Amino acid sequence: DQQVKQNSPSLSVQEGRISILNCDYTNSMFDYFLWYKKYPAEGPTFLISISSIKDKNEDGRFTVFLNKSAKHLSLHIVPSQPGDSAVYFCAANTDRGSTLGRLYFGRGTQLTVWP
Amino acid sequence: DSGVTQTPKHLITATGQRVTLRCSPRSGDLSVYWYQQSLDQGLQFLIQYYNGEERAKGNILERFSAQQFPDLHSELNLSSLELGDSALYFCASSFSGRSDNEQFFGPGTRLTVL
Numbered sequence: 026d027q028q029v030k031q032n033s034p035s036l037s038v039q040e041g042r043i044s045i046l047n048c049d050y051t052n053s054m055f056d057y058f059l060w061y062k063k064y065p066a067e068g069p070t071f072l073i074s075i076s077s078i079k080d081k082n083e084d085g086r087f088t089v090f091l092n093k094s095a096k097h098l099s100l101h102i103v104p105s106q107p108g109d110s111a112v113y114f115c116a117a118n119t120d121r122g123s124t125l126g127r128l129y130f131g132r133g134t135q136l137t138v139w140p
Numbered sequence: 141d142s143g144v145t146q147t148p149k150h151l152i153t154a155t156g157q158r159v160t161l162r163c164s165p166r167s168g169d170l171s172v173y174w175y176q177q178s179l180d181q182g183l184q185f186l187i188q189y190y191n192g193e194e195r196a197k198g199n200i201l202e203r204f205s206a207q208q209f210p211d212l213h214s215e216l217n218l219s220s221l222e223l224g225d226s227a228l229y230f231c232a233s234s235f236s237g238r239s240d241n242e243q244f245f246g247p248g249t250r251l252t253v254l
Contacts, residue, residue: 057240067248068230068232068245068247068248069183069230070142070245074240074242076240116183119239120238120239126195126196126238126241126243127188127198128185128232129185130175130182130183130184132181132182
């Protein structure tokens with residue numbers, strides 16, 4: 026069962042514009058949400074995270090928004106740069122239950138930023 | 141460089157064989173996770189160890205097993221390999237294993253079963 030969903034497999038954005046990547050989840054027990062970025066032939070790299078008690082977290086060009094009532098989060102990248110072209114994974118985890126700390130991943134969105 | 145190392149980088153083997161994938165966590169990290177990424181699936185959690193003990197299990201097949209050694213490195217053993225086991229296998233580590241601890245991923249081992 027896919028508890029974290031990224032419904033857009035790809036997104037193409039012009040350099041300098043905003044990139045918005047979306048993610049939905051079904052498990053209301055998730056405590057923490059993370060975004061990872063992955064280049065080909067490399068492992069995922071942590072980008073930014075947000076606790077379930079917050080609705081926004083910002084780090085430089087990257088901002089993550091969390092809407093708990095809609096079970097939806099989004100990653101905004103402003104301004105987008107060609108080096109941002111990668112696969113972005115949304116992930117979530119919880120300290121409750123038997124699966125402490127394990128990450129539930131979406132299937133990823135391929136972001137392409139063109140000049 | 142995340143500080144997590146995985147060997148080998150690539151592995152090609154035949155059906156029915158057994159392989160061992162190795163992972164060294166970041167210095168100071170006590171928790172190790174194994175994930176599988178197949179072509180048609182996202183990253184799927186397999187198993188987690190914390191300070192030598194199994195802590196959580198995901199969709200790990202009975203043909204697969206893992207362990208974490210006293211020096212905290214971990215090995216994932218895959219046996220009676222099938223074509224469908226071909227995938228990227230990632231190891232990740234974190235300090236405590238709690239949800240607010242970022243997980244650092246290794247570069248992965250690409251397993252091809254022919």
